[in-house]
Amino acid sequence: MDKDRIDRIIDKHHCEASSLIQVLLEIQSENHWLPKEALERVADKLQVPLTRVQHIATFYKAFSLVPKGRHEIHICVGTACHVRGATRVLDTVQDLTGIRPGETDLDLKFSLQTVNCLGCCALGPVMEVDGKTHGKMAPSKTAEILKNYE
Amino acid sequence: MAQINTPAELEEFRKGILSKRDPDKPCVTLCSGSACNASGSTDVAAALFEEIEKQGLGAAVDIRRTGCHGFCERGPIIVIHPEEICYFNIEPKDVSEIISETIKGHKVVEHLLYTDPATNEKIVHESEIPFYKYQERIVFGSNSKIDPKSIDDYLAIGGYSALAKALTGMSAEQVLQEVKKANLRGRGGGGFPAGTKWEGSRNAGGEIKYVIVNADEGDPGAYMDRSVLEGNPHSVLEGLTIGAYAVGAHEGYIYVRQEYPLAVENVNMAIRKAEEYGFLGKNILGSGFDFIVKVHQGAGAFVCGESTALMTALEGRAGEPRPKYVRSNVVGLWGRPSVLNNVETWANVPLIINNGADWFTKLGTESSKGTKIFSLVGKITNTGLVEVPMGTPLRDIIFKIGGGIPGGKKFKAVQTGGPSGGCIPEELLDLPVGFDELTRAGSMMGSGGMIVMDEDTCMPDVARYFLDFLTDESCGKCVPCREGMRQMLKILTDITQGRGKEGDIELLEQLAETAQEAALCALGKSSPNPFLSTLKYFRDEYEAHVKEKRCPALSCKELINYYIDPSKCNACTTCARKCPAEAIIGGKNLIHMIDQEKCTKCGTCFEACPPKFRAVTKISGVPVPPPIPEEARTIVRESKQK
Numbered sequence: 001m002d003k004d005r006i007d008r009i010i011d012k013h014h015c016e017a018s019s020l021i022q023v024l025l026e027i028q029s030e031n032h033w034l035p036k037e038a039l040e041r042v043a044d045k046l047q048v049p050l051t052r053v054q055h056i057a058t059f060y061k062a063f064s065l066v067p068k069g070r071h072e073i074h075i076c077v078g079t080a081c082h083v084r085g086a087t088r089v090l091d092t093v094q095d096l097t098g099i100r101p102g103e104t105d106l107d108l109k110f111s112l113q114t115v116n117c118l119g120c121c122a123l124g125p126v127m128e129v130d131g132k133t134h135g136k137m138a139p140s141k142t143a144e145i146l147k148n149y150e
Numbered sequence: 151m152a153q154i155n156t157p158a159e160l161e162e163f164r165k166g167i168l169s170k171r172d173p174d175k176p177c178v179t180l181c182s183g184s185a186c187n188a189s190g191s192t193d194v195a196a197a198l199f200e201e202i203e204k205q206g207l208g209a210a211v212d213i214r215r216t217g218c219h220g221f222c223e224r225g226p227i228i229v230i231h232p233e234e235i236c237y238f239n240i241e242p243k244d245v246s247e248i249i250s251e252t253i254k255g256h257k258v259v260e261h262l263l264y265t266d267p268a269t270n271e272k273i274v275h276e277s278e279i280p281f282y283k284y285q286e287r288i289v290f291g292s293n294s295k296i297d298p299k300s301i302d303d304y305l306a307i308g309g310y311s312a313l314a315k316a317l318t319g320m321s322a323e324q325v326l327q328e329v330k331k332a333n334l335r336g337r338g339g340g341g342f343p344a345g346t347k348w349e350g351s352r353n354a355g356g357e358i359k360y361v362i363v364n365a366d367e368g369d370p371g372a373y374m375d376r377s378v379l380e381g382n383p384h385s386v387l388e389g390l391t392i393g394a395y396a397v398g399a400h401e402g403y404i405y406v407r408q409e410y411p412l413a414v415e416n417v418n419m420a421i422r423k424a425e426e427y428g429f430l431g432k433n434i435l436g437s438g439f440d441f442i443v444k445v446h447q448g449a450g451a452f453v454c455g456e457s458t459a460l461m462t463a464l465e466g467r468a469g470e471p472r473p474k475y476v477r478s479n480v481v482g483l484w485g486r487p488s489v490l491n492n493v494e495t496w497a498n499v500p501l502i503i504n505n506g507a508d509w510f511t512k513l514g515t516e517s518s519k520g521t522k523i524f525s526l527v528g529k530i531t532n533t534g535l536v537e538v539p540m541g542t543p544l545r546d547i548i549f550k551i552g553g554g555i556p557g558g559k560k561f562k563a564v565q566t567g568g569p570s571g572g573c574i575p576e577e578l579l580d581l582p583v584g585f586d587e588l589t590r591a592g593s594m595m596g597s598g599g600m601i602v603m604d605e606d607t608c609m610p611d612v613a614r615y616f617l618d619f620l621t622d623e624s625c626g627k628c629v630p631c632r633e634g635m636r637q638m639l640k641i642l643t644d645i646t647q648g649r650g651k652e653g654d655i656e657l658l659e660q661l662a663e664t665a666q667e668a669a670l671c672a673l674g675k676s677s678p679n680p681f682l683s684t685l686k687y688f689r690d691e692y693e694a695h696v697k698e699k700r701c702p703a704l705s706c707k708e709l710i711n712y713y714i715d716p717s718k719c720n721a722c723t724t725c726a727r728k729c730p731a732e733a734i735i736g737g738k739n740l741i742h743m744i745d746q747e748k749c750t751k752c753g754t755c756f757e758a759c760p761p762k763f764r765a766v767t768k769i770s771g772v773p774v775p776p777p778i779p780e781e782a783r784t785i786v787r788e789s790k791q792k
Contacts, residue, residue, distance in 0.1 A: 018466040021449050025408055052467070059468040059625075061450030062408055078370030079565065079601045080527035082615050087707075088752050092730065095750070115409070116452070116619065119373030120188040121527035122222035122534065133188035139752040140728050 001031045006038050010045045017046045020056060024063060033064040069104045069111040071149045073097070074128040078117030081124040085138075089125050090114065092139040096146055110149070153428035156436045157314035160305075167306050176211045176253050177231040179294060180240075183218030183377055184412050186225035190241065194226050197242035201249045211253055214303070217293040217381015217416075220535040221281055224264070229276060229294065236276045237262035267531075267553065281532050284550050286513065286521050289497050290374075290537045293381035298416045301423040304384040310429050312500035316392045317437035320503075325396040326352060329499065332507035333519045338364050338455070338492030339570070339596050340672070341518075341585035344393075344499075347489055350479040351397045354487035359399040361390055362483065362490040365406035365413065366460060368452040369568030370619065372599035374523040374535050375493035379406065379413040382497065383420035387443065389499030391430065394441045397489050402443040405460055408450060418445055452569075452623035456671050457482075457490045459625070470625045471671035492597065494523055514540035518584035518595075528565075528601040531556045538583070545579040548602060559604040562703075563687070567596030569616045569623075570676035572683025573609065592683040594676070608705035609688040610695050614642040616680035620673065630665045631674030637661055638681065647708040650696035655685065700771025707751045710770045714755075716741050716778045718765035721785050725755035725766060741783040746774055 009026045013019035023046065027038050034057055043050040057063045075090045094100055097110045104111040118126050123135025127142065134145055154160050180198060182191050195215055202211055219227050224238035230252055237248060237259065244262055251257045263272040264279050273279050276294075296303035304310070316325045330345030351359055363386060367375040379386060390402050406414055421443050424430040432440045446464055453459045454469040461483040463469035482488025498520060502510050511519045518540035524547060526536050531553030538547060544564060548554065555561050563573040566583075572593035574581065581587055585595045603612065617639045626632045638661050641654050662678030669675045685692060694700045701709040714725075714734075719741045726734040726742055733749040736742030742765075744755070759766040 016466075018464075020466040021463065022447060022466075025447055025449055055468050056449075056466075059451065060448075063449065079568075079599070079615070080371040080533075082370075083528045083601065083603055083607050083612070085753070091750070092752055095730075116368070117370035117373065118184075118188070119376055119410075120185040120222065121371055121373070121525070122185060122225065123188060124527070126188075135189065138754070138757060140730065140754045140758070143730065 001027070001035060001038055003037075003041060005030065006041045007045070010042065015045055015047075017048050020046055020048060020053065021060070024053075024057060028063050032068045033066060066104065067108065069108045071110050071130050073110055073112045073146075074115045074118070075101075075112070076116075076118045076124065076126040076128070077114045078121065078124075080117070080121035081126055084124045086125040088139050089127060089137045089142060092142045093127070093146070096143055110146075151426050153426075154435065155428060155433075157318050160310060160314050160435065164305050164308075164311075167302050171306065174232055177214055178211060178248075178253070179214045179216050179229045179231065181217075181219045181225055181227040181294070182215040183293075183380055184410070185218060185222040185373070185377075186227065187412070189225045191226040193242045194228075194240050194245060197245040198249075201245045205246075205249055205254070207249065207253065211249075214297050216296060217298045218377035218535060219294045220287075220290060220377070220537075221279075221532065222535070223531070223533040234275045234277070236264060236274070236279065238264055280553070281534065281536075281551055284546060285537050286539050287537045288501055288513075288521055289385075289494060290378065290523050290535060292385065293377065296382065298381050298383055299419055301384060301420070301427060304382070308504070309384055310388055312503040313388050313391055313429060314435055316503050317395055317435050317439055322352070322396050322398065325392060325503065328507050329393075329396065329502055332502045332510040333517075334495065334498055334502060334510070335518060335585055336491055337494035337498070337522065337597065339567075339594070341595055344491055344495055347479050347491070348393060348397050350477065351399075351487040351489045354480045356486060358401070358486045359397055360483045360486055360488040361394045361397060361399045361402045362460070362464070362488055363390055363402070363404040363406075363496055364455065364457075364460060364490050364492045365404055365410070365417075366448045366455045367407060367410075367493070367597060368455045368623075369597050369599045371527050371601050372525045372568060372597050374525050374598055376407075376410050376413050377535055378493050378497050378523070379410070380416050383413075383417040384424065385497045385500060386417070386493055387420055387424055387430070389496035390443065391434070391441050392499050392503055393489060393491070393496065395439055397487075399489070400440050400442070402441065403464055403483075404443060404445045405448055405454070405464060406445060408447040414445065414447060421445065451625070452619075453625045453671070453673055456673055459671070460490065461488060468625075470627045471673070473670060494598075515582060515584045515587070517586050522583065522595070522598055524583075524598045524600045526552050526600050526602070529555055529559065529604040529607065530602040540584050541582040543580050543582055544574065547583070547600070548579070552602065555602065555604045559606065561602070562605050562607055563603045563609065563684075565593075565601040565603065565612065565680070566599065567594035567679070568599045569619050570594060570672065570679055571596045571599070572679045573603070573612065573687060574683075575687040592686055593679070606703055606705060608646070608701050608703040609684040609691045610642065611646050611701075611703075611706055613681040613684045614639065614646050617642055617677065620677045624673065624677075628668075628670035628674060630668040631670065631677065634661050634665045634669075635674070635677055638665075638678070642681070645692065645695045646701075646706045648695075648699045648706075650699075652696065654696055655689075655692055659685070694771070698771045702770075704768040704770050706770075710751065710768045711746060711774045712744055712749060712751060712753070712755060713767050713769050713774055714742050714744055715765050715767055716743075716782070718763050720763050720765070722760065722763070724760060725758045728754050728758045730754060736783075739785045739787065741778070741785060743777050
C-alpha cells in the first residue's frame with residue numbers, strides 16, 4: 001500500500017488522534033490487512049505512540065496484521081447457527097482447506113474466519129465467501145461451493 | 151431543498167408530500183434488509199425494475215425497497231399496496247407473474263401466498279398471518295412502509311413531528327419528565343430507566359454533554375437493532391435529537407458495528423438528509439437548539455457494547471471498561487456527562503413524545519412498559535424479528551408467533567439475553583417477558599435475542615459455546631474474567647468431550663461465584679449465567695456427561711457414534727455416496743456399515759438416509775454393536791425372487 005493512499009485516508013480524518021480506529025478501519029478495508037509501514041505512518045501522522053497503534057490493531061477483530069488470501073471464508077458461529085450445526089460445517093471446511101480460523105493458506109487462496117452472527121439467522125448455518133452468502137449449509141455442500149473459487 | 155425552519159413549514163411540507171402521493175396507486179414494496187439481501191432480494195429488485203419497464207408500467211406503479219419486515223424465514227417478501235397482498239420467498243422468476251397477474255390483472259398469485267400450516271389455507275393479507283397477527287409493532291412496523299433512504303417517506307408517515315413538538319412546544323424539563331413518566335427502560339441489556347439516566351446527565355455540571363446511540367449489537371443471534379437502524383434510521387435520529395434537547399447536549403455519536411455496512415450507509419445518508427432539511431444542525435426548526443451527529447464505526451469487539459468500553463473506543467483507544475464508581479452519564483466520553491442508550495430505546499422516544507407517556511404505559515407489565523423487539527431464531531419454524539408488548543408469555547411468542555419447533559421435534563429451552571443471559575426450560579414457558587421476570591428466572595432480557603433449542607441441543611455444550619465466545623471477547627483487564635473464564639471453558643470443554651471427572655461441576659460453581667462477585671464489568675459478572683442457568687434446569691445432562699460419558703441430546707461429537715441399524719438398512723447406497731470420509735462400507739444389496747476408524751462424525755449419512763428407512767442412528771454412552779456376520783449382509787429383494 002503506497003504512502004499517498006494512506007495519507008489520503010489520514011487527511012480525510014483531519015489527522016485527529018481520536019480517529020485512529022476509523023483510519024485503521026479504512027486502511028484495512030482498502031488493503032485487506034495492515035502492513036507495518038502503514039501502522040508507522042499512521043502513528044507518525046496522528047502523533048500517537050506506535051505501541052498504541054499496535055494495541056488497537058491487535059485488540060479489535062476487524063484488523064489483520066498478516067496478508068489475507070484471495071478469498072475470504074466467513075463461517076457464522078452465532079448462537080442460532082451453532083444450534084443448527086455450524087460446528088460441523090466449520091469442521092468440514094477446515095478439513096477441506098487445511099487451515100484453521102484466523103489462518104490463511106500458503107498459496108494465499110483462502111482465509112478462514114469465524115464470525116459471531118451475520119444476522120441472517122433464518123438461513124443458518126451460514127457460510128459467506130467473498131461477501132456472498134450461502135445459507136442452509138450442510139457439511140456435504142461445502143466442497144461443492146469452495147470448488148468454484150480459484 | 152430549502153431548509154425547514156418552523157414546525158408550520160414542516161407541516162406544510164408534509165402536506166405537499168402527501169398531496170403528491172395517490173393512496174390508490176399500486177405500490178410494490180420489497181424487503182431489502184440485510185437478511186433478505188442475503189436470500190436474494192437484490193436480484194428480485196433488479197427483475198422488478200426490468201419487468202415494470204418491459205410491461206410499460208413505469209409511471210403507473212411505485213416500487214419501494216424497504217427495510218426488514220421481520221419475517222426473515224420467508225424472505226424475500228413482497229407486499230403490494232393498497233390491497234396489502236403478501237408474497238413470500240420471491241425469486242426473480244416470479245416477478246413477471248406478479249406484475250401481469252396482480253398489478254395488471256388484479257388477481258392474486260396463489261402459489262406465492264402464505265399457507266397456514268395449521269389449516270392449510272392460503273392467506274392473502276399480512277395482518278391475517280399468525281406471525282404478524284399476534285404482534286404489536288409500534289416501533290418496528292414503520293420499517294415495511296418506508297424506503298430508509300428517503301426522508302420524504304419518513305415525513306409522509308409523520309416523521310419528525312415529535313421533534314417539532316418537543317423542541318417548540320415543550321421545555322427540556324417537560325420532555326425529560328414525559329420519558330421518565332413513561333418508564334422507558336433501556337432496551338440494550340441492563341434495563342436501566344432512560345429518564346433517570348437522562349436526568350443524571352442533565353443535572354451534572356458542565357457545558358459540554360453528549361448523547362450516544364449504542365448500535366454495537368454484539369449478541370450472536372440478535373439483529374433487531376441492525377434492522378431498525380437499516381430500515382428506519384430517521385426514527386433513531388429523531389429520538390436522539392429529542393434526548394439531546396432534554397439533556398442539553400449539542401453533539402451526538404452513533405457507535406455502529408463495522409459488520410453492519412448497510413446500517414452504516416443508511417444512517418450516514420439519513421444524517422446528511424436531516425442536515426439538509428434542517429432537522430440537524432444550527433437552530434433546529436427555529437427553536438434555537440443546535441445539534442450534530444457523527445457516526446463512529448466499531449472495529450469488532452463485543453465488550454464495546456458495555457457503556458464505559460464503548461466510550462473509550464469512541465475516544466480512539468482500545469475498548470476496555472473502567473470501574474463505575476461514577477456513572478458515565480456524569481463522567482463519560484472525554485470526561486463529560488454522556489447518555490448512552492441503545493438503538494431501540496432511542497427509537498421509542500418519538501413515540502412517547504407524540505402519543506404521551508400514558509399511552510406508552512398502557513402497554514406492558516407493572517415494571518416493564520411498552521413493547522420489545524425479539525430476535526426469534528434457532529430451532530424455530532418462523533425465524534424473524536418479533537415485536538410484542540412486554541408481558542407476553544414466552545409460549546405465545548414461540549408457538550403462536552414463531553410457529554413452534556420444526557420437524558416434529560420437542561421444545562427443550564429458550565435462551566434469552568445473549569451470552570450474559572440464560573436458558574429457560576419448558577416448565578417456565580408461561581413466564582411473561584419483562585426485565586424483572588426474566589432476571590428472576592435466572593436469565594435476562596438483554597437486547598432481545600431469543601434462541602430456541604430443541605431436544606437435539608446439548609445444554610452443557612450451549613454453556614461451553616457461550617463461555618468460548620466470552621473468553622474470546624474478554625478484554626483481559628481483570629483477573630476473574632480473563633483467568634476464571636478460561637478455566638471454566640477448559641473444564642466445560644473436558645465435560646463435553648468426555649474427559650469430565652467427579653467434582654468438575656462443583657469447581658465450576660465456585661469459579662462462577664468468583665466471577666459474579668469480583669469481575670470488573672457486566673461482561674465478566676454475567677459470564678457464568680449461561681452455565682448456572684443450564685445447570686439449574688438441566689443438571690441431569692451435566693451428570694450424564696461426567697459420570698456416564700453420555701450426551702443425552704446426542705450432540706457432542708466426542709461422545710457419540712454413528713451406527714447403521716442392519717435391520718433397517720436397505721442398502722440403497724445414498725449415505726455411502728455422500729460420505730466425505732469414505733467411511734461407509736457396503737454396496738448394492740449389501741447392508742452398509744460405518745468404519746468407526748475413518749468416520750469424522752460429520753453427520754452427513756444421518757441426514758442423507760431416506761426418512762422411510764431411518765437406518766442411520768446416533769448412539770452415546772454405549773459401545774457400537776459388533777458388525778453382523780458377512781453372510782447376513784446380503785439383501786435379497788423380493789421382487790427379484792419372483
